[in-house]
Amino acid sequence: MFFKFLFRRLFYVIPMLLITTLVVFSLILLIPGDPALALLGDNATEEKLTLLRAQLGLDQPIMLQYWSWLTHAVQGDLGRSLFTGEFVSEAVFSRLGVTFQVVATAMVISFILGLLFAITSVIKPNSWIDYLARFFGVLGTAIPNFWLAMILVVIFSVNLGWLPATGFTSITEHPVGFFKSVLLPAFCLGSFGAAQITRQLRSSLLEVLESDYIRTAYSKGLLLWPVIWRHGLRNALLPVVTTAGLLFGNMLGATVVIESVFAIPGMGQLAVHSILQRDFPMLQGVVLIMVLMILIINFITDVIYGMLDPRIEFE
Amino acid sequence: MKNREKLLEVKHLQACFPTQRGEVKAINDVSFSIDKGEIVALVGESGSGKSVTALSVIGLNTPSIKYEKNSDISFKGKNLISMKKKQMKKIRGNEISMIFQDPLSSLNPLHPIGRQIAEPIQLHQGLSYIKSREKVIDLLKKVGIPEPEKRLKDYPHQLSGGMRQRIMIAMALACNPSLLIADEPTTALDVTIQAQILNVMRELQKDTGISILLITHDLGVVAEMADRVLVMYGGEIVEEGDVFSIFQNPKHPYTEGLLSSVPKLRGASENRLRTIPGTVPNPLELPKGCNFQTRCSYATEQCSDLSPQLVSNEMNGKVACWHPLEKVNKKVTNFV
Amino acid sequence: MRYRVIVQRLYHEKLAFISLVYLLFLVVLSIIAPLIVPYDPEAQDLTNVMAAPNWAHWFGTDELGRDIFTRLLLGGQAAIQAGMIGILIPLFIGVPLGIISGYVGGVIDDIFMRVVDAMLSFPAILLALAITGALGVSLWNAMIAIGIIFTPQFARLARGQTLQVRREPYVEAAKISGSGASWIMLKHILPNIASPIIVQASFSFSLAILVEASLSFLGMGAQSPQISWGGMLHQAYSMIFVNPLMMFFPGLAILVSVLAGNFLGDGLRIAIDPKIKRT
Numbered sequence: 001m002f003f004k005f006l007f008r009r010l011f012y013v014i015p016m017l018l019i020t021t022l023v024v025f026s027l028i029l030l031i032p033g034d035p036a037l038a039l040l041g042d043n044a045t046e047e048k049l050t051l052l053r054a055q056l057g058l059d060q061p062i063m064l065q066y067w068s069w070l071t072h073a074v075q076g077d078l079g080r081s082l083f084t085g086e087f088v089s090e091a092v093f094s095r096l097g098v099t100f101q102v103v104a105t106a107m108v109i110s111f112i113l114g115l116l117f118a119i120t121s122v123i124k125p126n127s128w129i130d131y132l133a134r135f136f137g138v139l140g141t142a143i144p145n146f147w148l149a150m151i152l153v154v155i156f157s158v159n160l161g162w163l164p165a166t167g168f169t170s171i172t173e174h175p176v177g178f179f180k181s182v183l184l185p186a187f188c189l190g191s192f193g194a195a196q197i198t199r200q201l202r203s204s205l206l207e208v209l210e211s212d213y214i215r216t217a218y219s220k221g222l223l224l225w226p227v228i229w230r231h232g233l234r235n236a237l238l239p240v241v242t243t244a245g246l247l248f249g250n251m252l253g254a255t256v257v258i259e260s261v262f263a264i265p266g267m268g269q270l271a272v273h274s275i276l277q278r279d280f281p282m283l284q285g286v287v288l289i290m291v292l293m294i295l296i297i298n299f300i301t302d303v304i305y306g307m308l309d310p311r312i313e314f315e
Numbered sequence: 316m317k318n319r320e321k322l323l324e325v326k327h328l329q330a331c332f333p334t335q336r337g338e339v340k341a342i343n344d345v346s347f348s349i350d351k352g353e354i355v356a357l358v359g360e361s362g363s364g365k366s367v368t369a370l371s372v373i374g375l376n377t378p379s380i381k382y383e384k385n386s387d388i389s390f391k392g393k394n395l396i397s398m399k400k401k402q403m404k405k406i407r408g409n410e411i412s413m414i415f416q417d418p419l420s421s422l423n424p425l426h427p428i429g430r431q432i433a434e435p436i437q438l439h440q441g442l443s444y445i446k447s448r449e450k451v452i453d454l455l456k457k458v459g460i461p462e463p464e465k466r467l468k469d470y471p472h473q474l475s476g477g478m479r480q481r482i483m484i485a486m487a488l489a490c491n492p493s494l495l496i497a498d499e500p501t502t503a504l505d506v507t508i509q510a511q512i513l514n515v516m517r518e519l520q521k522d523t524g525i526s527i528l529l530i531t532h533d534l535g536v537v538a539e540m541a542d543r544v545l546v547m548y549g550g551e552i553v554e555e556g557d558v559f560s561i562f563q564n565p566k567h568p569y570t571e572g573l574l575s576s577v578p579k580l581r582g583a584s585e586n587r588l589r590t591i592p593g594t595v596p597n598p599l600e601l602p603k604g605c606n607f608q609t610r611c612s613y614a615t616e617q618c619s620d621l622s623p624q625l626v627s628n629e630m631n632g633k634v635a636c637w638h639p640l641e642k643v644n645k646k647v648t649n650f651v
Numbered sequence: 652m653r654y655r656v657i658v659q660r661l662y663h664e665k666l667a668f669i670s671l672v673y674l675l676f677l678v679v680l681s682i683i684a685p686l687i688v689p690y691d692p693e694a695q696d697l698t699n700v701m702a703a704p705n706w707a708h709w710f711g712t713d714e715l716g717r718d719i720f721t722r723l724l725l726g727g728q729a730a731i732q733a734g735m736i737g738i739l740i741p742l743f744i745g746v747p748l749g750i751i752s753g754y755v756g757g758v759i760d761d762i763f764m765r766v767v768d769a770m771l772s773f774p775a776i777l778l779a780l781a782i783t784g785a786l787g788v789s790l791w792n793a794m795i796a797i798g799i800i801f802t803p804q805f806a807r808l809a810r811g812q813t814l815q816v817r818r819e820p821y822v823e824a825a826k827i828s829g830s831g832a833s834w835i836m837l838k839h840i841l842p843n844i845a846s847p848i849i850v851q852a853s854f855s856f857s858l859a860i861l862v863e864a865s866l867s868f869l870g871m872g873a874q875s876p877q878i879s880w881g882g883m884l885h886q887a888y889s890m891i892f893v894n895p896l897m898m899f900f901p902g903l904a905i906l907v908s909v910l911a912g913n914f915l916g917d918g919l920r921i922a923i924d925p926k927i928k929r930t
Contacts, residue, residue, distance in 0.1 A: 019769035030785035142909040144861055146868050147902035150888055154895040212420035218375055220435040221408035231423050253774020257865050272869055275784035287781050294772050310470040
């Protein structure tokens with residue numbers, strides 16, 4: 001039954017994959033005029049132009065171009081960088097780990113802060129922490145993350161000197177260094193998510209705590225904490241699971257800004273560089289891999305939701 | 316005959332809720348008691364204060380409720396109102412438990428029913444789920460659920476309404492409490508299922524000798540179940556008596572009104588169904604004198620001057636009315 | 652008549668009303684800014700660089716001695732334009748597509764929704780960045796990209812609302828009386844689904860400001876000498892070790908404007924449907 005459900009969800013992912021790849025591919029159609037000329041610049045030789053056209057498949061009909069791009073992509077061949085000549089797939093995958101570490105930490109921070117704020121504000125309504133949580137919920141969704149990053153760099157790097165302003169250390173290299181280097185970027189990335197989770201969990205917890213089964217739990221003799229822990233939180237977290245999936249995509253996108261601010265060699269920075277260098281295959285590769293990651297995460301959140309809520313039939 | 320040992324004694328219970336438009340008096344000087352093994356029905360329309368009264372006994376009213384100083388609820392000699400949360404926790408679900416109107420929304424949709432029934436056992440008897448499993452199966456058998464072993468892992472949404480209420484009953488009886496509060500236990504169910512649930516409750520009452528406080532507006536349920544009846548109106552108890560005298564010889568005009576608004580099979584042609592005119596008074600604007608005066612066909616000037624007190628009558632019951640009804644002949648006689 | 656009620660209710664949502672006033676003020680200010688600014692935004696004064704706020708330069712000067720207050724006022728233009736284009740493109744492309752898809756239904760609707768779902772699975776900023784990259788880096792292209800990335804959301808919203816409204820008696824009546832499909836969509840469906848779209852537009856306005864600032868910060872939007880708050884922050888970032896104060900006002904301007912759009916959206920939602928809960 002469960003595998004049937006998995007299979008059906010996977011089946012839904014396939015058309016999504018086709019369309020998203022089509023969108024990624026179509027980016028090249030947006031380039032005004034002759035893409036080869038636009039990519040290489042005005043003083044490119046005719047020789048080089050023909051070579052690039054052949055390399056990008058621009059001399060073929062569009063559907064054929066897409067087909068050959070897609071079949072190559074499926075085999076892991078995303079072309080070569082126009083700038084350095086390295087394989088796009090290698091460049092992207094070498095940066096995947098960095099971005100994943102940053103985003104995963106940001107996710108953890110979002111959840112820790114979100115849970116903390118939401119629960120305390122629900123338990124102590126109209127207390128200072130409730131007001132703080134609500135203030136945070138409003139501010140966190142509006143503050144430009146790169147501005148937040150700059151403020152934190154001024155405080156923690158420039159003035160206090162506690163954390164590095166730029167750079168990244170992988171967790172496999174040096175766990176403490178990783179923690180130090182990831183804290184600021186992950187917090188800036190996660191503050192939006194934390195605010196979203198705070199807002200949503202707070203309102204869904206308030207709603208759940210009004211429900212009849214919470215009254216039943218009290219009537220069994222449970223006190224506030226066990227009631228929240230065993231009967232409130234899991235029910236209130238259900239809608240947050242879906243949000244978490246969306247947040248992941250959001251954070252992945254925001255890495256283009258945050259990784260640039262903190263000079264983190266991840267996918268976001270690669271995306272920005274490839275645009276500035278007009279390295280089109282590289283840009284397509286980054287976008288494609290990010291969307292793939294998002295589709296996978298959406299699939300996982302769907303499955304988690306299905307496992308958490310017994311009312312969802314796997315049939 | 317039952318041994319007349321008092322289990323619960325409520326004295327001068329008076330409570331109000333703060334609202335934006337001032338304090339609302341939810342219940343006013345309510346006193347009653349429940350004996351061991353007795354089934355007492357608390358009857359009234361919605362807003363009469365019957366639910367607030369019941370929730371006061373188990374301490375589940377909203378925290379904003381304020382009890383008047385001399386309010387007293389003593390259960391097995393312990394005062395429940397002044398009791399600390401930690402102590403109250405040991406009583407709830409252990410010695411006093413409760414079942415509610417809508418079993419679907421009262422069960423947690425995300426937990427299997429076996430775990431939900433086991434929860435009070437785990438909490439109050441310190442058993443693990445594995446060890447409480449036998450007890451749970453036993454409970455499920457008692458409330459008439461077939462193949463209980465297979466049901467343990469079912470979720471509430473997979474069961475029928477009647478089954479769910481049986482689950483609620485099993486959960487409430489898990490720790491062998493001495494008092495069960497049943498708040499409209501059959502209202503949300505189909506008529507055919509209602510009878511089954513009442514049967515289950517009666518059987519279990521006989522087996523365990525538990526006392527039941529039954530809250531309902533359904534006089535059919537009262538006739539089926541109750542030993543004694545309390546009639547509430549406007550936050551006060553207006554009449555009290557054993558079930559036979561209440562049904563045969565109501566003293567309070569409100570009780571009479573309630574009874575005559577119940578459809579009867581026999582005599583339907585001679586007695587058209589009557590309803591009580593008007594609605595329950597707004598608790599913010601209670602009239603001076605008797606709360607029922609505006610809807611009462613026997614009301615006199617006296618009724619709008621002074622509230623009647625609950626006084627004992629010759630039928631071993633009590634009534635709060637200046638003009639209690641006479642036996643059979645329901646003519647008004649002013650005996651003051 | 653109905654809209655007057657909504658405006659009245661909005662007036663009672665204090666925060667939303669103040670936000671509306673602020674945003675209108677910002678629009679007017681960005682239009683008249685070139686006339687009222689105290690300095691030439693490009694006028695360098697190398698004897699007076701990175702000055703702290705003072706009477707001559709209210710918000711101080713940047714690393715070239717240019718007046719930050721002047722540049723902030725002029726930078727508002729880019730933000731407002733981005734906000735406007737960010738909602739106009741979806742309104743004129745996404746909403747009609749959504750209405751048609753919902754009204755016509757069938758295979759067209761299925762395909763359309765798949766495409767919208769796929770578009771929405773792209774992170775907004777990344778897609779905006781990629782589109783800008785393809786079109787060529789400029790402020791104008793960044794704004795178009797922002798408009799494109801918001802289009803699927805509006806299309807989905809319009810479609811969902813249309814599905815609800817489509818079966819209403821007045822639509823059925825119009826059909827029976829022989830009105831054409833485009834007439835029904837324009838005269839009966841559009842006015843009845845306008846409210847949630849207006850709410851969405853308010854949120855999108857502030858998000859557009861945020862995305863424009865992000866793109867300009869990355870150097871993908873406003874190019875010098877164009878002024879934008881994001882670009883000013885980019886400049887401030889390069890001076891972060893020298894003069895951290897430079898980043899204060901442009902960031903605050905973005906924050907306040909985004910907040911205003913969000914508050915307005917919240918207020919509009921309540922004004923349109925007072926039954927919904929406040930959170």
